[in-house]
Amino acid sequence: MDLQVLRSFQAVAEGRTVTEAAADAHITQPALSRALNRLETEVGAELLQRVGRVLRLTPAGRVFKEYVDAVLDSYDRGRRAVAEVVDPDAGMVSLAFLHTLGTWLVPKLVTGFSHDFPGARFELHQADENGLAQHLLDSSADLIITSKDPAHPLITWRRLLVEPLWLAVPARHRLAQRRRVRLAEVSQDHFIVLKSGYGLRSITETLCRQAGFSPLVAFEGEEVETLRGLVAAGLGVSLIPVSPGAATAPETNPDLPIRYLEVTDVHGARDIGIAWLASRTLPPAPRRFIEHAVRVTAVPEGAEGTGA
Incomplete structure (x- = not known):
């Protein structure tokens, strides 16, 4: 059984077309189709079936792919280990x-x-x-x-390390001239947070609960820079991670009218x-x-x- 054929099977199983997989393997599309047919003969089951213009895994193909993934991963890690012994x-x-x-x-x-x-x-x-x-x-x-x-x-x-979290507020916010703030003081403000599944989202919710409230989520983003931008636009407040070692509030980007406040009533930080x-x-x-x-x-x- 040729490892390259297994790689091509893996590629097709993960959504590549036979033509694309053949180009990756530097062979013709008919040659790869024949190789995949031989693979099915060796395994003794149909692994791929055509659905419209694409090939999909059969139930047997899904089972076989788990083992192909493990074989190729083990082989690649073995090659890598040998290379690192040599160099x-x-x-x-x-x-x-x-x-x-x-x-x-x-x-x-x-x-x-x-x-x-x-x-x-x-x-x-x-x-x-x-x-x-x-x-x-x-x-x-x-x-x-x-x-x-x-x-x-x-x-x-x-x-x-421990990464500090500061409360970012718009420059015109009622607390913007402060250096420190209790998180409870913004319990009625709208919060801008990352989407569910992001660590910063769960930490924000935990800290707000510790401060005695649930955050009023106004917007969700996928990047911290998005949070900064929405805070600058005056749409809410947000807990923002800051590079450790900053003894004072983070420097303010002149293009983003934001003020950063140190939080005092909860431990504003994450591991x-x-x-x-x-x-x-x-x-x-x-x-x-x-x-x-x-x-x-x-x-x-x-x-x-x-x-x-």
Whole structure:
């Protein structure tokens, strides 16, 4: 059984046309069709059936694909492990992370690691909180950087840092001239939040409950910059993550008339950590990246907290 045929079967099963899969494999479409037919003969069942103009998995095909995915993943990881034995300073780090960490933490970690190990390569994925754990469980990522412990029996999580959360209000808001605020003071304001499934959404709801109210959600977004923009437009307030170490309110973008207020009645912060599958032996590059992330984010001895 040819691994390339399995890859082509996998591609077609995931939505590629036979023509596209054949082009990927650098063979003709009729040649790939014959190869897929031979695969079905070897397996002893019809794996794909035509529905309109596309091929869909049969029940037998769905079962077979699970094993094909596992075989190809194991083979690719084996090749990768051998390559890293041959060249220990190279290797691949497959990393998934929260959207909100793509603006400061992940670039910082990746840049520093690449400086120390210029032969290393990265495969990066963004996801919401729920999707991050799945990246580990289906082996599409070695590591995840997340805002909370996934609390999954198969996943090991290590805290890296604490990220402050500040209350963003429009520049014309009644509290805009303040430096600090109790979250309870905006219990009647409209809140702008991320959609359900994002870690920042659940943390916002938790902090509001701790302050004695449920947030009045006016708008939902998918990016923190969207939250900032809607706050600037005067449509509500929002809890915004801030790079740790900021001892004062974040700098205000002159194009976004926003004021940031420190929250005093609840612990306005979230944990940021790195996680991996407990049962999996990580290749050298991801193991080194964990060590790098822990070292870079370590609070210096004598440092005064995290800024919030």
